[in-house]
Amino acid sequence: xxxxxxxxxxxxxxxxxxxxxxxxxxxxxxxxxxxxxxxxxxxxxxxxxxxxxxxxxxxxxxxxxxxxxxxxxxxxxxxxxxxxxxxxxxxxxxxxxxxxxxxxxxxxxxxxxxxxxxxxxxxxxxxxxxxxxxxxxxxxxxxxxxxxxxxxxxxxxxxxxxxxxxxxxxxxxxxxxxxxxxxxxxxxxxxxxxxxxxxxxxxxxxxxxxxxxxxxxxxxxxxxxxxxxxxxxxxxxxxxxxxxxxxxxxxxxxxxxxxxxxxxxxxxxxxxxxxxxxxxxx
Amino acid sequence: xxxxxxxxxxxxxxxxxxxxxxxxxxxxxxxxxxxxxxxxxxxxxxxxxxxxxxxxxxxxxxxxxxxxxxxxxxxxxxxxxxxxxxxxxxxxxxxxxxxxxxxxxxxxxxxxxxxxxxxxxxxxxxxxxxxxxxxxxxxxxxxxxxxxxxxxxxxxxxxxxxxxxxxxxxxxxxxxxxxxxxxxxxxxxxxxxxxxxxxxxxxxxxxxxxxxxxxxxxxxxxxxxxxxxxxxxxxxxxxxxxxxxxxxxxxxxxxxxxxxxxxxxxxxxxxxxxxxxxxxxxxxxxxxxxxxxxxxxxxxxxxxxxxxxxxxxxxxxxxxxxxxxxxxxxxxxxxxxxxxxxxxxxxxxxxxxxxxxxx
Numbered sequence: 238x239x240x241x242x243x244x245x246x247x248x249x250x251x252x253x254x255x256x257x258x259x260x261x262x263x264x265x266x267x268x269x270x271x272x273x274x275x276x277x278x279x280x281x282x283x284x285x286x287x288x289x290x291x292x293x294x295x296x297x298x299x300x301x302x303x304x305x306x307x308x309x310x311x312x313x314x315x316x317x318x319x320x321x322x323x324x325x326x327x328x329x330x331x332x333x334x335x336x337x338x339x340x341x342x343x344x345x346x347x348x349x350x351x352x353x354x355x356x357x358x359x360x361x362x363x364x365x366x367x368x369x370x371x372x373x374x375x376x377x378x379x380x381x382x383x384x385x386x387x388x389x390x391x392x393x394x395x396x397x398x399x400x401x402x403x404x405x406x407x408x409x410x411x412x413x414x415x416x417x418x419x420x421x422x423x424x425x426x427x428x429x430x431x432x433x434x435x436x437x438x439x440x441x442x443x444x445x446x447x448x449x450x451x452x453x454x455x456x457x458x459x460x461x462x463x464x465x466x467x468x469x470x471x472x473x474x475x476x477x478x479x480x481x482x483x484x485x486x487x488x489x490x491x492x493x494x495x496x497x498x499x500x501x502x503x504x505x506x507x508x509x510x511x512x513x514x515x516x517x518x519x
Numbered sequence: 520x521x522x523x524x525x526x527x528x529x530x531x532x533x534x535x536x537x538x539x540x541x542x543x544x545x546x547x548x549x550x551x552x553x554x555x556x557x558x559x560x561x562x563x564x565x566x567x568x569x570x571x572x573x574x575x576x577x578x579x580x581x582x583x584x585x586x587x588x589x590x591x592x593x594x595x596x597x598x599x600x601x602x603x604x605x606x607x608x609x610x611x612x613x614x615x616x617x618x619x620x621x622x623x624x625x626x627x628x629x630x631x632x633x634x635x636x637x638x639x640x641x642x643x644x645x646x647x648x649x650x651x652x653x654x655x656x657x658x659x660x661x662x663x664x665x666x667x668x669x670x671x672x673x674x675x676x677x678x679x680x681x682x683x684x685x686x687x688x689x690x691x692x693x694x695x696x697x698x699x700x701x702x703x704x705x706x707x708x709x710x711x712x713x714x715x716x717x718x719x720x721x722x723x724x725x726x727x728x729x730x731x732x733x734x735x736x737x738x739x740x741x742x743x744x745x746x747x748x749x750x751x752x753x754x755x756x757x758x759x760x761x762x763x764x765x766x767x768x769x770x771x772x773x774x775x776x777x778x779x780x781x782x783x784x785x786x787x788x789x790x791x792x793x794x795x796x797x798x799x800x801x802x803x804x805x806x807x808x809x810x811x812x813x814x815x816x817x818x819x820x821x822x823x824x825x826x827x828x829x830x831x832x833x834x835x836x837x838x839x840x841x842x843x844x845x846x847x848x849x850x851x852x853x854x855x856x857x858x859x860x861x862x863x864x865x866x867x868x869x870x871x872x873x874x875x876x877x878x
Contacts, residue, residue: 416565416603417661420590420595420596422620424591432607
């Protein structure tokens with residue numbers, strides 16, 4: 238039983254790993270190929286199967302006039318929008334989550350849990366439901382096709398994630414820690430910043446990473462709410478239609494676009510496995 | 520100058536957590552709040568600390584309306600039943616936290632913290648992480664943190680309950696010595712516990728509380744010897760005092776077909792139905808006694824607790840040795856009738872072996 242289980246487990250993990258990693262390897266090798274290597278049948282090993290060339294990567298930074306694809310501007314647009322929206326979402330979301338976790342709100346039948354659910358419910362609707370209101374709303378305040386407009390929309394999309402993760406996290410931080418801080422002479426703000434927040438760093442990092450991931454990969458709203466002035470990376474990549482852009486440049490741009498997420502994934506993985514509250518309450 | 524509370528009422532849901540609680544605590548004294556779990560002990564301490572606001576009532580301290588003073592300005596210290604420390608700080612930083620908050624000079628912080636750690640037996644642990652300490656050590660850290668503040672009100676909410684037996688004994692001794700020497704004339708110590716033995720040992724003024732209501736206030740000895748009501752008798756004894764529903768008439772106590780001559784201290788009672796209270800330790804095995812059936816026998820430490828039944832009357836007796844009984848065994852017991860308490864039918868003490876009476 239034990240051995241068979243182990244065998245099946247590792248077989249499954251191996252197959253799954255190959256399944257996940259193969260496309261990346263494929264893109265990676267392709268990005269170093271040129272016309273001849275791509276069209277000469279499937280080849281995998283550089284210097285053996287094919288001669289690696291940097292052509293695909295060079296195209297990324299050339300201006301369109303020189304035959305490049307110019308993803309630098311969309312790349313930094315995406316970075317700027319994602320990071321700004323994530324940061325604001327985390328700050329607002331953390332504060333809201335703390336309030337929802339610690340204080341009692343009541344407005345008629347609406348209580349804390351209902352408010353928390355209201356936040357999360359923003360993510361339950363399919364995005365298409367929100368697209369028309371967002372479009373009209375941004376149009377009305379003249380922020381269509383602008384970075385600010387995208388940031389506003391992304392805050393609406395990302396803050397629920399932050400609230401959701403942080404409410405759960407704060408609920409696990411014993412209330413007695415805040416109370417002890419108050420007794421020890423902190424006012425509620427000091428209790429939050431000096432005691433609760435330093436103990437919530439793993440939660441903050443996880444929430445931040447999720448915001449960055451969801452902001453970075455969004456195609457739908459970036460596509461609907463921008464036209465010509467502003468372009469975000471996911472839209473740009475799709476726009477690099479394969480009939481115009483060669484495979485090797487397409488592969489290189491795809492790799493560049495997932496690079497931040499890979500970094501994020503490794504950081505999240507480290508912190509997800511790290512609980513830091515064991516000494517608070519035994 | 521005292522800590523005075525009047526008619527504190529707190530009822531967040533269907534049940535009273537505090538029900539018209541009033542008290543007058545004097546500086547330099549130790550007060551023990553004795554009550555079972557959920558009796559309102561923690562609520563009362565949190566109200567004094569300012570973490571809870573009562574629905575009505577008032578608290579005065581040093582001629583100030585304490586309810587208007589926010590927690591962080593009240594200068595109280597509190598140790599929780601759970602071991603609450605700041606997990607992101609090491610032992611030294613934990614104990615120094617309240618002083619840093621007061622912007623005390625760094626050198627002074629160092630002196631005071633090291634002295635405080637020494638007094639709770641944690642010398643040399645300054646740089647340890649909280650998570651590396653055992654439960655007892657963690658509780659000492661929170662105790663040290665509450666002591667450095669030199670607070671005028673020190674609240675200890677069942678600080679020993681989550682510790683194992685040996686540590687509890689040890690820390691209780693330390694508490695006693697800290698209270699006896701370290702207690703300044705300026706401070707009030709309030710200690711809450713469910714354990715009657717602890718309350719008796721600490722030997723302070725005891726406040727017996729149940730369902731948010733103060734039942735009796737008095738020195739530990741007085742509560743033990745003359746419990747005002749059945750409820751107090753129940754709370755202040757472990758195992759709880761046995762209650763026998765009996766009839767007293769023509770100088771005889773009658774219950775479950777048993778008749779016993781009325782002891783001297785009960786002789787002035789008028790013939791009536793009474794609730795007689797007798798401690799588990801005042802019941803002994805005896806060949807000439809009355810027959811009861813064993814319902815359950817549990818061995819706890821060096822004692823054997825026997826749950827006995829006769830008719831509708833259930834009693835618990837403790838025997839000072841380890842003995843084995845089978846369920847349904849018939850055994851004979853005798854009551855130390857001179858130690859019987861009589862409560863009237865509504866539960867008020869009518870007569871005690873120590874001469875107390877509240878009717």
